Amino acid sequence: MKTKSLFITFFFTFLFSFSYSQIIDRESINNLIEDIAESSDEELDYTQLYEDLYYYAQNPLNLNTATREDLEKIQFLSDFNIEDILEYQRTAGDMKSIYELQLLESFSDEDIKHILPFVTVATKEEKSIPDLKQVIKYGRNNLFLRTQFITQQQKGYTDEVDIDKRYKGNRFKYYTRYQFQYKQKIKFGFTAEKDAGEAFFKDSEKQGFDYYSAHLEANNIRMFKTITLGDYQVRFGQGLIAWSGLSRGKSSYVMSIRKKYDGLRKYSSADENKFMRGAGATIQLGEVALTGFASYKFIDGNIDLIDTITNDIQNVTSFQTTGMHRNFGELEDKHSVSEFIYGGNATWRHKSFKIGASYIQYLFGTELNKNTKPYNQFDFQGDKGMNASVDYQANYKNLYFFGEEAISHTGGYALLNSVLMKLAPQFSLALLQRYYTKDYQAYYAAGFAEQSKTTNEKGMYFGAEMHPVRKLKVSAYFDTYQFPWMKFRTYAPSSGVDFFTEADYSITRYVNVYARYKQESKYQNSSLDYTGPVPIIPTQKKQLRFHLNYQLARNLVLKNRFEFAQYST
DSSP states (O other): OOEEEEEEEEEEEEEEOSOHHHHHHHHHHHHHHHHHHHTOSSOOOOHHHHHHHHHHHHSOEETTTOOHHHHHTSTTOOHHHHHHHHHHHHHHOOOSSGGGGGGSTTOOHHHHHHHGGGEEOOOOOOOOOOOHHHHHHHOEEEEEEEEEEOSSOOGGGSTTSOTTTSOSSOSEEEEEEEEEEETTTEEEEEEEEEOTTOOSSBTTBTTSOSEEEEEEEEEEETTEEEEEEEEEEEEOTTSSSBBOSOOOOSOSOTTOOSOOOOEEEEOOOSOOSSOEEEEEEEEEETTEEEEEEEEEEEEEEEEEEEOTTTOOEEEEEEEEOSOOOOSHHHHHHTTOEEEEEEEEEEEEEETTEEEEEEEEEEEEEEEEOOOOOGGGTTSOOEEEEEEEEEEEEEEETTEEEEEEEEEETTSOEEEEEEEEEEEETTEEEEEEEEEEOTTOOOTBOOOSOSSSSSSSEEEEEEEEEEOSSTTEEEEEEEEEEEESSOBTTBOSOEEEEEEEEEEEEESSSSEEEEEEEEEEEEEEEOSSOOSSOOOEEEEEEEEEEEEEEEEEETTEEEEEEEEEEEEEO
8 A cells, every 4th residue: 555645734824905805805716716616626727717706806796686697606505505685685675784694594604704794785677778978888808917937947948859849939828818708797807828838929829829819798688688699608408418618516615516607708718618609699588598508619539540532631530629729739629620519408497387498519620539548449530529418406495406317329328316405504515416427428518527528437425514503614525426437547447435524613703613534435446567457546635724814904814724635556
């Protein structure tokens, strides 16, 4: 058995700002993003999440007029929080004070503290279509510029590597994002990025940046709920057929397992993958919403065969997702595959019940022919694919049901069903079951899963949250899963278990402490050399954390953290 342990202690981290409200805003946003990042094995992009929360920090959401879709953008809110606010709107009318949230059963002191920077209560405003003068006068402009680089000289910039592998640009990464927004009505902007090593205004990138993106989004314009042009995201159901952008999974927010705010949204990230480029619209006809979209763009592919007569690319062995175009090889693969995607969704919502049907078709201009191995023989191959699904959402008293059932062109299927239960004012429970067959293929899927792909997995998630005494919150989850077929670096069917628990206590208004423990147990290939089949061996990862947050003054915050990590095989 091999065991590696790591102790990390952070002493006295100070946060200082001349604006107290900015500290609270940034602290709330950073805590949420940190929790999501720690729960994922992937490097995710949090641009959209940060933009949503930053917008509401500057323009607090009016709880007296907020719709379900508005509330779902505040990631701190659980499904029970949202239902309680909507029910309060219907039965009690307008709130006079934000602290009326204390009257709602699902809100703890900690919940209220989390959302305070992002919400307000005010009188209802009359809805109207803004004119151009209003948009220009009251719209907000935001320009973000960032430059970063690695101080250590990397091999790709030196003469030590072949000229074909040598980077064509400097070691600086440049990032520019401009955003204009008028309330939630109109949004437009652009994003430009040059990665480290990519050329800039020379050679292969005479136009400047390697990546450009632009978007326009308009909301609630007469019968149109949403209109998107340029780059945008598509999110349907629980992500079993289409969900681009940030996709939350397991985190310390153990009850927040439902994907929220589906539909069409602008795309302003620098991630060069999994977004749409074209147009889409959602029309609201009473209780029915109809969505249609079409997208056409070029993506990177690892070129395998080129027609020597026409010079056309015959097939690729993989789709490249790094977004890096630094040397000859990477530039050769750039935009080598055309991608055409279209689809739609029809959703009927009546009070607390919602049901929807979705469809997506994707066509590639070049065939994908992977180097087939036992573990990837069920992966997507060819030049076209299709997915269709039905999703639902309903609540009855203290029960909240949601799920999605999907199929792919291969005959594979994916099932996800969940129920959230508030068994007592101080105790909530979440159950989520998923079953994804090994031949289910969905290129744009991002369902709840242990692995990054929505395929070859079945499992059951249990989450619980309780408030045994005032100011103390205890949360935990237990997730057990199986992989019916082999997967990358695990050449046999396998299983695993994740366990997480956290106790969070607000000692005073200014002092907060929490303790967290997480354990993951799964299997992977043995690292030893074998002449025959490679056996799989159990692995285990443990993490322990103690964290103290102390607000010394109105604009001074102290943090102290101790962390222990252990990995064993």
